[in-house]
Amino acid sequence: MKMKLNKNEMALALDIGTRSVVGLLGSLEDQKLVVHHSVVIFHENRAMFDGQIHDIEEVAKVIKKVKEKLEAECGYELKDATIAAAGRALLTESVTVDLGLGYLQDIKRSHIQQIELKALQEAERQLEKSNTGDLRYFCVGHSIIQYYLDGALIKNPLNHKGKMLSVHLIATFLPKLVVDSLYASVTGAGLEVDYMTLEPIAAIEVAVPENARLLNIALVDIGAGTSDIAITKDGSIHAYAMTDVAGDELTEYLAREKMLDFDSAESIKCQISTAEKLDYEDILGIKHEETSDELIETISPAMKSIATQISESIIQHNGKMPSAVFLIGGGSRMKGLPKMISQALELPEERVSVRNISTIQQLLYHPQDSIGPEGITPIGILKKALMKRHNDFIEITINGRSIxxxxxxxxxxxxxxxxxxxxxxxxxxxxxxxxxxxxxxxxxxxxxxxxxxxxxxxxxxxxxxxxxxxxxxxxxxxxxxxxxxxxxxxxxxxxxxxxxxxxxxxxxxxxxxxxxxxxxxxxYKTLNHTIKDTNEVAEKEEEDLPKNKKSITFDDSDDHDTDQKNIIEIKYNGNPLTITTPKDNLIFVDLFDYIDFDRSKVQGELILRHNGQPAEYISPIRTKDEVWIYWA
Incomplete structure (x- = not known):
């Protein structure tokens, strides 16, 4: 009889890929990651293209087969699964924005937070403008490339003085469609998504030791349709990238050169790195025998193209050559490809390394089937599920809508x-x-x-x-x-x-x-033939008031009216301001009724600050508050 999976001991990780679905069942024992069962089932139909699910029902069927096979092996009923969104679905935008401060002042942490938020909003606007359709995106991360203060480069502007703060930022986004289709496929297989992360984050969890993550390392997952790149620096992922050349490029090149159908070429490609000689038959029925070295020589132009494009993408997103490159994924098995990448990056050959599961620290892998660099990502997903119990994705509801x-x-x-x-x-x-x-x-x-x-x-x-x-x-x-x-x-x-x-x-x-x-x-006529408007602002000569102080009184009655008025004393753009108002609860947006500020036309960026923070229109205004309202 099957028992319900105890999530405190076991976890199910699913790597839902273009060619196959990998399922791992594992646990943590004495701080070691233990993989108890492993199942790989290939898609019968092309239900996925370049990591994106196109046929949810077909993918759900494969996931269900993986689930049922694992249940048969372990005797547990599987209810929950951990999944990851493919890095190839990520989109990156680079933006530079300015934040005018109005006058020379110390740069505070709130200024830095404000300009980063502004840059992220601009990046999302750029993304939506460049990508047609109604796609929505998650911002999954961003990296600061450079700050500028009054036009000059500066590493950290905090506590420096300036009038204009600028930032160059790279933001990465994941289409909401990708997440929704993954959830739908898993649910269709009779499972619930217990945890979700990104494939590059999961892969780095096991491929790059924690003490090496401060280094500038490029992790390249060479799959079938794409090569996904994640670059680490200072302990976190600095940037994501993707090239649309990978293992399929080699298969298609081999098929053209040797007159093979795609499946035969794929089979030969997968054996090149392990067999000395290969026998095959072309589409004309002619039999051939070639050494693996001869076949590698045949596809070397395609390999060189892949190596060049991967290297160019790394340089583009990292700004320089990295300290090292770690290769994972089935495509990294191709003999000679790591050397070509090292040459393209002008790195020593030993700095470009294929990461197998043997390089994973504190891992016990019990299944009998052999697994190579293509196993890094699913094992990383499993480790994230077992050791990182906070969700990378959270689910909330707003007004009844789940997001x-x-x-x-x-x-x-x-x-x-x-x-x-x-x-x-x-x-x-x-x-x-x-x-x-x-x-x-x-x-x-x-x-x-x-x-x-x-x-x-x-x-x-x-x-x-x-x-x-x-x-x-x-x-x-x-x-x-x-x-x-x-x-x-x-x-x-x-x-x-x-x-x-x-x-x-x-x-x-x-x-x-x-x-x-x-x-x-x-x-009408008044007795003295003058018109009085009781809504008029009472005027006083500036010299009758204390220096730098203005008193604005909105009086809706005559001099004999005894209605209660509220007096609020604040600082407006650094100067004292007294507001007399009949309102019991004055909010930030009300201030425009009491100040001389031209909003009839845009004159730059509208800066609104309230007690040192970005202002909210509905924030209450109280005595001793400080507000800044100006065009930057």
Whole structure:
């Protein structure tokens, strides 16, 4: 009788590839990675191309066969699986962006975080512009290539002084379609995805020892359709790359040169590195016998092309030759290919090494079948599942919609909303409609009320855009509201000093309790023949105020009105500012009603800062707050 898999002891890893699906069942014993069972089943049909699933149902059938065969071998019922997205699906964008600081100041960590976020947003915009269609992407990582301060190169701008901070950044993205198709295939095989990572991350876990990850190493996974590259530096993956030349290029070249069908050429190619002589029959029925060296000589132009393109891609994404190159994947078995790559990179031959499972530290491999460099990635997936229990991908829900996020850093609600393409304007309260009244020949605008800000909760508790996200969180966002439209009675624009018998509404004499509508015309005379507008800002001479201090008072009543006003004292662009407002809860967006700031046309990048951090439109404004609003 089958027993349910105990995930504390065992884990199932699936390497879902273009040609086959590899399943490994293993555990950790005394800090050693133990592989108990291994199954490889090839796709019967071309259900995948270059690592991308095209036929979910066909791939699910193969995964199910792997699952059932492993269950028969181990006696456990398998419910959960660990998977990895192919590195060949990754897309990279390079961007350079500027952050104007307005004046000479110390570069703070918040400035660096802000410009990195800006660069990532620009990279995603570039990606969406260059790739047509409705594909959505996960940002799976980014690398800082160079900072600039006031145009000069600088390694670390933190605490330096400057007016303009710039960054050159490379960001890597994974199409959401890739993740969704993997999940659907695994689910279709009767399994649940317990954990997901990226193939290059998994491969590095076992192919590059931890004490070597500080070095600049290029890991190249040479598969059937593509060669995937991951470059390490300073302990992490610095960049991803991909070339669309790999093992199939050799197969196709051999098929053309020797008049073979694809399957026969593939079989010969796989034997070249192990057999001394090979017998084969071409499509004309002619039998041949050649040595492996002769066949290698035949395909050497194709091998040289692969080596050149891999080397050029490494240099392009690393900026220089790496310290070493590690080769994995079935294509790396080809005799002579490592030497060609070392020559193309001008590296010593010993610096380009094929990594077999024998190079994996603390590994016990029990299955009888032999496995070479093509086993590195599935073993890495297994190790990630057993030793790295935090998910590289987390799954959350926002307003009932399930989304997956790649977790290379702390994630916040704002990241989830960005992935969901949530309209940021829905977070900002809006004023109700204004009405325009012509008063004694002058057009006046009377504003509507502000609505309520958006209400954000996480797991039924009050949250904000900066609340951290964890796997399984449920987020609800109630959009901001639009306030009440302006309503006006005639007496709202009058004070006591008016002549009653002169009141006119749209040319007709009227009373003070007349309701006004948009576009109405009102006329009246005051006792001293002057017009007073109680919505007018009280003016004071600058010299009557303390130096560098402005007092702005919005007073909706005459001098005898005793309504309560709220006084808030803040610093605006470094200068004191006193705001007198009838609002009980002033928020950041309200400030535009109290400052002289031209938003009628774009004059650069709009910088909004609140207490040293990027401002949120719905953040409350309180006494002693510091705000910066300017065009950069």
């Amino acid at each position: 997956k996020l790649f977790q290379t850093r702390k994630l916040f609600i704002r990241d989830g909303l960005a992935a969901l393409q949530y309209d940021p304007h829905l977070l900002i309260p809006k004023k109700g409609e204004s009405i325009h009244i012509i008063v004694n020949g002058e057009e006046r605008e009377f504003y509507g009320e502000y609505g309520e800000p958006a209400i954000i909760t996480k797991n039924q508790e009050v949250a904000s855009l900066e609340t951290e996200l964890l796997n399984g969180d449920e987020v609800m966002v109630q959009p901001a509201t639009t306030g009440s439209s302006a309503t006006m009675m005639l007496y709202d624009i009058l004070n006591d000093d008016y002549q009653h018998n002169t009141l006119k509404h749209n040319g007709e004499f009227t009373e003070v309790n007349c309701r006004l509508s948009n576009g109405d015309e009102v006329s």
